[in-house]
Amino acid sequence: MTTLLGTLLDSLRRRAPAEENLACPRCGTRGSLVPVEVSLPGGLLACRSCGQAADETGRRLDPCPRCAWPSPPRGQDRHPCLPAEELPSSPLDEALLEDLLPEVTGRPVETERLEDYVAGVLERLAPGPEPARVHLLDGGEPLVCLLPGGRRLVCSLGMLAVLEDEAQLAFVLAREVVFEERGLVGKRFAGTGRESRGGFLSFLRGGTRRTVRDALLLSLLVGWGPDLEREADLLALRRVARAGWDPRRAAGVPALLEPGALEGAGSRFAGAAARARDLREEAALLVARPASRVNREVYRRAVGGFAVFATP
Numbered sequence: 001m002t003t004l005l006g007t008l009l010d011s012l013r014r015r016a017p018a019e020e021n022l023a024c025p026r027c028g029t030r031g032s033l034v035p036v037e038v039s040l041p042g043g044l045l046a047c048r049s050c051g052q053a054a055d056e057t058g059r060r061l062d063p064c065p066r067c068a069w070p071s072p073p074r075g076q077d078r079h080p081c082l083p084a085e086e087l088p089s090s091p092l093d094e095a096l097l098e099d100l101l102p103e104v105t106g107r108p109v110e111t112e113r114l115e116d117y118v119a120g121v122l123e124r125l126a127p128g129p130e131p132a133r134v135h136l137l138d139g140g141e142p143l144v145c146l147l148p149g150g151r152r153l154v155c156s157l158g159m160l161a162v163l164e165d166e167a168q169l170a171f172v173l174a175r176e177v178v179f180e181e182r183g184l185v186g187k188r189f190a191g192t193g194r195e196s197r198g199g200f201l202s203f204l205r206g207g208t209r210r211t212v213r214d215a216l217l218l219s220l221l222v223g224w225g226p227d228l229e230r231e232a233d234l235l236a237l238r239r240v241a242r243a244g245w246d247p248r249r250a251a252g253v254p255a256l257l258e259p260g261a262l263e264g265a266g267s268r269f270a271g272a273a274a275r276a277r278d279l280r281e282e283a284a285l286l287v288a289r290p291a292s293r294v295n296r297e298v299y300r301r302a303v304g305g306f307a308v309f310a311t312p
């Protein structure tokens with residue numbers, strides 16, 4: 001794999017000697033922290049066991065309530081956050097994003113039919129004033145995130161390949177809708193278009209292009225931290241049930257996606273066993289409508305006919 005994403009995933013899979021002995025500040029596992037190439041001062045590691053983010057010294061990093069970038073606990077460090085007047089988010093630079101996406105994801109995949117299908121599922125979960133658009137990433141890792149505004153989704157072919165039916169796809173997309181509706185996505189991208197000296201961009205050290213790229217990679221690979229990710233599991237489950245899919249199918253999703261984390265492809269779906277347990281309990285509380293959809297065959301027809309990977 002020669003894409004930028006591929007290079008970054010390779011770097012995730014390599015562990016520097018300094019990280020071998022670090023314990024995860026959340027779950028205590030040694031050697032589970034892998035580097036993520038996002039340009040934060042102090043570096044960024046993600047735990048493959050529990051999904052926690054940490055800096056290079058093993059200190060815990062959680063999403064900042066204001067800018068949603070990984071930040072140290074309050075008072076432990078100066079966190080050069082967005083100034084209050086720069087919130088809420090400015091619109092994302094669309095032209096830059098169009099330019100950047102192929103660089104991050106590999107060549108654009110000619111899969112209009114598949115993109116329309118995924119966009120249709122997103123529309124049913126979150127109808128909006130503009131039609132939903134989907135950018136498919138050419139790669140085998142299960143990755144997904146929404147962009148600010150919630151009408152544009154980035155999703156890998158690997159994600160579609162590993163899921164088993166439409167109810168599971170709906171669950172994965174509903175999780176992203178939860179983060180977007182909470183404003184986390186907008187907050188994270190809010191500072192990326194600003195060319196201010198001494199402000200947010202200089203904190204991230206790289207100019208607009210690099211910062212948008214970092215926000216995208218952060219959202220795909222590290223997500224929002226284990227607490228919010230697990231909370232989103234449950235909120236997404238209810239949303240999926242309300243929209244008419246069978247919520248019981250969601251419990252299988254973490255086990256399908258966790259191997260990606262173990263291989264170093266992000267940490268968002270770590271901790272599968274506990275998450276599956278929570279999802280099963282929650283699904284049992286939701287009254288599945290007799291006609292709730294799984295749509296296995298529909299999904300297979302949409303996804304299965306496509307030669308999924310250009311890359312392994």
Ligand SMILES: [Zn+2]
Pocket residue numbers: 024025026027028029032047048049050051052
């Ligand atoms: Zn951990």
Ligand SMILES: [Zn+2]
Pocket residue numbers: 064065066067068069071079080081082
């Ligand atoms: Zn902040």
